[in-house]
């Protein structure tokens with residue numbers, strides 16, 4: 001295993017309420033990691049600690065140690081804007097900017113100075129849309145609004161937007177929960193294609209999806225990490241009773 005991100009003894013509080021308790025986990029460079037667990041167990045909260053998205057919540061406080069390639073992402077010297085480009089995020093509800101398809105993808109590379117000129121920028125946009133499996137569908141309508149696309153296309157546009165700044169890790173928080181089964185299958189295929197190029201962490205409520213797309217699965221319950229291991233082991237031979245109860249649908 002090549003460790004891309006490593007979290008040790010992480011706690012998250014919202015005011016005085018503790019949402020995550022002493023979670024330690026390594027994220028592999030070359031594999032897809034799934035976070036599963038019942039609603040409210042802290043999956044999104046923990047996911048957001050990995051690119052400091054919790055910084056945007058005034059009451060949130062994070063303690064512990066989280067590293068990206070060994071570098072402390074909570075160090076005062078860490079540039080958070082840069083960090084969020086390195087550790088990109090895709091949300092539950094597709095959230096394209098109210099701008100053209102081209103501009104949705106070009107925005108990040110432009111503000112991060114990743115393209116030297118217009119030709120370069122157009123290349124980055126094309127490459128990102130191709131990698132996100134959307135190019136063929138949008139290449140003749142790049143100036144149309146991103147919000148005019150279908151839900152599944154919008155989510156792939158958001159993935160293209162994350163890819164465009166050349167991230168190292170992509171965090172996805174229930175990226176298919178607003179999509180129909182066909183659009184969901186398309187995103188799952190895409191996750192397979194992106195695996196290996198980016199470290200990927202996906203939160204999902206859909207156990208079949210976790211089993212299909214991930215190689216590592218982490219089961220959270222009541223703010224703690226109950227069990228973390230190979231996806232096949234978690235689903236066929238869990239070590240913890242609480243994991244077994246959850247995956248067999250005894251609670252959720």
Ligand SMILES: Nc1ncnc2c1ncn2[C@@H]1O[C@H](COP(=O)(O)OP(=O)(O)OP(=O)(O)O)[C@@H](O)[C@H]1O
Nearest residue numbers: 014019037038039040041042043044045046057059
């Ligand atoms: N901004 C916030 N302010 C206060 N409490 C919050 C905030 N966000 C989440 N919480 C609380 O933290 C706990 C964990 O929430 P979180 O959203 O991380 O769970 P989750 O596992 O992602 O749930 P779901 O599966 O429903 O998305 C919950 O008790 C929730 O109410």
Ligand SMILES: [Mg+2]
Nearest residue numbers: 043044045173
């Ligand atoms: Mg959530």
